[in-house]
Amino acid sequence: MPLLPKLTPLQSRFAASLAASVFLLLVYLSLTKPHFAYALELDSRIPSEDHNHYFIFDEDPLDISNGPIDIEQVERIAARAEAGTSALANNDAQKSNINIGETQNWVFPSEAVNGSHGATGVGLPSEKLEERDVDIEVAELRKRAGNTVYISLNTCLQPSSNTTNTTSNAAIPPQLTLYISLSDSNQTPGPGSDSSTQQTITVDGGYALFKGTADGDVYIGISAPNTTAFEGIWNYEVAASIDAPFHGLHQNSSNLYFVDGDNHAALLITNDTTEADSNSTVYQEWMNLSPPWGVFAANQNDTAILGVKNSFCGLRTYAQIAANIDGFTNQNVAKMTNRGLGGKPKEQFYITGLNASSNYWGMLAMVGNSTAHGNGVVGGGGTVWDVIDFQTKSEDNCALMYNLSFCSEVAYAVPTNPDKYPPTTGLPDLAGLYDSHAAQMYQYFNYSLQQIPCNTTSSSQYSLARNCDDCARAYKQWLCAVTIPRCEDYSNTSPYLMPRNLGQPFANGSTISASEFGVTQQLLNSVATNSSRNPIIDETIQPGPYKEVLPCQDLCWDLIQSCPAALGFACPLPGAGLEDSYGIRSNNSGLITCSYLGAAYYLSGAVSISILGVRTMVLLISVAVLMNLL
Structure with missing residues (x-):
């Protein structure tokens, strides 16, 4: 019997290590199957250029009439999902029709859950995109802890109501329901499955989102309600992602x-x-x-x-x-x-x-x-x-105007005459008339401002707090607001509105009678209510009766604080013309009670409405009339 060669201690340790390695390799091969490239006929809903998809087939997987099929791939996925369950890939939405009372199932396979992340793109300016850590150790830790999974749903089509009243809530179709299961014991979540193994998410306004952590298959159920008040189908789009919701919703912000x-x-x-x-x-x-x-x-x-x-x-x-x-x-x-x-x-x-x-x-x-x-x-x-x-407004003698050349901050409805300035073709001429008039008035002011020693020593300036640039800015703000009035329907009954042109006929030739509109004869005869503050409105445009959102009082106050006294600017006194010429800002940020450039409805309360930096001012007790506008 031949003798075994005597090994040195170093050789003995090497042999033992080699034997252990071979044993572990055999154990690994016995427990796992190698993954090879596969060829799978993709569903027609999936773009041919994108092969990062999975699909569970109801038909016989041995049918190769449509091309070669990787049997191992089909068996591997089908072993974890029941027949009739379709699979989703990362950031790949799928659409489906669903009937009343029907439930459909999908799966986001573990291969996709633990797969590669998608690309987000460059984004908008000033946005800082998250840089993904590709370090192997960090990736392994994340894999063991599971990935964040987003399942989102959008309703694209909904049944129609049997009611003829389209304005009632009864015309709003009922919503789909989204079910999510992370348990292999519940691969078809839905209304009839074990509630302890699934999460239920009611679709709201056609949108639903699930966010959770998973390291295995994520099972999805989508159920349509039973209803007899509606007929037709829903069509929905469902998507899964390990990056971010494929469908987005900002529910608490309108922006x-x-x-x-x-x-x-x-x-x-x-x-x-x-x-x-x-x-x-x-x-x-x-x-x-x-x-x-x-x-x-x-x-x-x-x-x-x-x-x-x-x-x-x-x-x-x-x-x-x-x-x-x-x-x-x-x-x-x-x-x-x-x-x-x-x-x-x-x-x-x-x-x-x-x-x-x-x-x-x-x-x-x-x-x-x-x-x-x-x-x-x-x-x-x-x-x-x-x-x-x-x-929208009711009457046709207010026209929305914006993007003017000189009064570039004007963006609101102004008095118009639809016969002279048709809405489809006449707005450029109307805008040009208002804008050129304001620019001409500003030029007259500019001539006067040039007589003021603006570029001089601080001891010689008219103010240590304001300069000529502040004066020019304040005058332009005031001028544009008063020469281009903000127009509202005459039928609008809001108390902060000022009636204008009451004695003039409407564009259709009709006139206001005191008895019909509840207007007193005093209003019909008053200069403030029987004319416009800008003469070209009555002389050239001739809009007829309308109501004006008065310019804000602080526009006038800012003007007289910013400009030298030598120019002679002053604001009307309370009870002596102030209320007829200027309005007061409302504490309700969603209501425009006086006109200022840049005004918009529904602004957040966090947005300051004091665009001029004027919050508390002293009303100067002096009266002046400048170009019949103050």
Whole structure:
């Protein structure tokens, strides 16, 4: 019998280590299967260029009539999910029709849960994107702890109501329900499954979101309610992501404000996009940016749209009006502007095609994530903000005007005559008339200001707190506000409005009678109520009776505080013309009770309305009339 060779201590340790390694390798191979590339016929809903998808087939996996199928791949996924369950890939939304009372199931497989993250894109200016840590040790720790998973749903189509009253809440279709299970014991979550192994999320306004941590398969159920009050189907879009919600919703923020409107159009703006100074790179990037947001609008006489008010694809289906949203034939105007409070970049929307005397809903939206949209994009399903209300005027002698050359901060309705200045063609001429008149009045003032020694020593200046630049700014603000009055319907009964032109005929030739409108003869004969503060309105435009949102008192006070006494500016006294010429700002930030440049309805209470830095001023006891405007 041959003798085994005698090993040195070092050789003995090596042999033992080698044997242990071989044993562990055999154990590993016996417990796992190697993963090879596969060829799988993709469902027709999945783009052919994107193969990062999984799908569970109801048909026989051995059927290769449509091409080669990787049997191992089908068996591996089907072993964990029941038949009829479709699988989702990361950031890849899928659409499906669902009938009344039906439940459908999906799965977000563990391969995708623990797979690669998607790309977010460059984003908007001043946004700092999170840099992902690709360190191997950190990735392994995250893998063991599980990934954050987002399951989002948008309702794109909803059944129609059997009721004929479209303005009641009964016309709003019931919502779908989203069920989530992280347990392999409940692979088909839904209304009939064990409630202890699933989470139930009611869809709200066509939107639902689940956020949780998972390291295995995530099972999804979507159920449609039983109802006899509606007929038809729902169509929904469901998506899963380990990066961020594919569909976005800002439910507690509208980020949209109603500036003003007339009887067929409205002007809306977003909040400031940055607080950066005008000479900064970020500021310039925002101003040069292609408008990133869009707007949906719908008449409030059809309440059914509230069933999808939080869903991007639902609003795209049901909204009657849109701006800067792909797929709409009649696009409205959207552009970046720095007009308004603070002079910061914001986006504005000029919405036309509205009905007179109507209430509308407006919803700010973003297509995709501002960089890209669609499947394969983080946040590619679009985002919707909260709803705002806005109204159109009833009468046709107020016209919405903005983007003037000289009075560039003017953005509201002004007195007009629809016969002389038709809404579709005459607004540029109307704007030019108002703007050129204000510019001419400013030039006369500028001649007077040039007589003041502005560039002199501090001891010789007219004020240590203000200078000639402050005077010029204050005068322009005041001048534009008083020569271009803010117009409201004559039928508007708000107490802060001042009737104008009561003795003049309307554009259709009718006139106001004291008995019909409850107007006293004194108002018909009074200069303040029987004329406009700007002579060209009565002489050239001839709008007929209207009501004016009076300029704010602090505009006048700021003027006399900012300019030298030599110019002779003064404000009317209380009880002696002040109330007929100027209004008072309201403590309610959602109500414009006096006119100032940059004013907008529904501004947040956090936004300062004191654009001139004037909060407490002493009313100077002096009276002057300047160009019949004070």
